[in-house]
Amino acid sequence: MGSLRFLMISNNHLSGQLPSALQNCSGIHTLDLGGNRFSGNVPAWIGDRMPNLLILRLRSNLFHGSIPSQLCSLSSLHILDLGENNLSGFIPSCGELTVLRKGREDLYKSILYLVHSMDLSHNNLSGEVPEGVTNLTRLGTLNLSVNHLTGKIPFNIGSLQGLETLDLSRNQLSGLQTLEDPSINENNPALCGPPTTAKCPGDDQPPKPRSGDNEEDENENRDGFEIKWFYVSMGSGFAVGFWGVCGTLIVKNSWRHAYFRLVYDVKEWLLMVISLNVARLRRKLNLGSI
Numbered sequence: 030m031g032s033l034r035f036l037m038i039s040n041n042h043l044s045g046q047l048p049s050a051l052q053n054c055s056g057i058h059t060l061d062l063g064g065n066r067f068s069g070n071v072p073a074w075i076g077d078r079m080p081n082l083l084i085l086r087l088r089s090n091l092f093h094g095s096i097p098s099q100l101c102s103l104s105s106l107h108i109l110d111l112g113e114n115n116l117s118g119f120i121p122s123c124g125e126l127t128v129l130r131k132g133r134e135d136l137y138k139s140i141l142y143l144v145h146s147m148d149l150s151h152n153n154l155s156g157e158v159p160e161g162v163t164n165l166t167r168l169g170t171l172n173l174s175v176n177h178l179t180g181k182i183p184f185n186i187g188s189l190q191g192l193e194t195l196d197l198s199r200n201q202l203s204g205l206q207t208l209e210d211p212s213i214n215e216n217n218p219a220l221c222g223p224p225t226t227a228k229c230p231g232d233d234q235p236p237k238p239r240s241g242d243n244e245e246d247e248n249e250n251r252d253g254f255e256i257k258w259f260y261v262s263m264g265s266g267f268a269v270g271f272w273g274v275c276g277t278l279i280v281k282n283s284w285r286h287a288y289f290r291l292v293y294d295v296k297e298w299l300l301m302v303i304s305l306n307v308a309r310l311r312r313k314l315n316l317g318s319i
Contacts, residue, residue: 033057037085040064052078058308059301063088063110070094071111076102083304086110086297088148096121098151107304108146108297112172116152120173122159146170146300150196158183158202169294170194173239 033054039061046069047062057079068091075085076099085103090108095118096111144165150172157180159172165171169191178200186195 035059037061038065043067045069047072049074056081056121058082058305059084061086062090065090067091068093069099071097071116073097073099076100080104082106083308084108084301087114089113092116095119096154098123104143105170105308106144108300109144110146110148110297111152112148113151116149116154118154118156119156120149120159120178122161138308143167145304146297148172150174150176152176154178157181162186163189165189166191168192172196173200174198176200 034057034223035281036051036054036057037059038158040063042065043062044066047067051057051060052074055068055078055186058081060075060079060082063086067087071094074099075082080103083105084102084107085100086108089112091114093115098114100106101121101123102107102153103246119312145167146169147165151174154173154176155178160183162168163183163185166189169194172194173197174196178197179205182197186192212312289294
């Protein structure tokens, strides 16, 4: 099994713990066991014995226990998906790791610098969102929703320029956020300030109107009256278009789930194809790992 590169057996009825024979698959690039009924702890040997792993997908299983810190040593990892399990404990704060290799200490870069997609949603994870998340410079998708995370959201998380999808909903997070999409922060009752509607403790009362504000308000009301029918027609047109296209998905629960699952699977497939092609190109050019 040492020559095995891809193991993709998702959405079957496999159960039990992961077979220890997989430890011999040191050259594997893709391990996708999602949608089964595997149980037990996520094996720490995945991080120790699979150094070339690009994609690790154990989604929708029955894994429990904490996320092993050994996963931080997967220096080539692009996609990490452990969503929809029973994982608990803290999210490992992956940074630069010091390891002993052939009698000498080497400092090498870990998962933080390559991972593109991380999904740890629908688990029982607790503690704070680690500050190390802000070092995920290539991160495009981060989903930590539906857990028991507490504390403040890391303040510069919004500076991740490549971040396209961020979901922190249904936790117990706190802290001022300025992210544009309010759904990111929903069901976090401790959050306050924009974009949420909750006031933070100590917020001052709204300032009193200035002397020229009344005249400006009258002008604004006059302009608003002249164009109100434009907004009425625009709103009705939007409603017709929205219900015409999305009404079926809203009414039909099974279709809605199937649609969003399809979108998710297509996205994950595209990420996998891109990651594998990049890895293949690097091998051809003899560039090695970053």
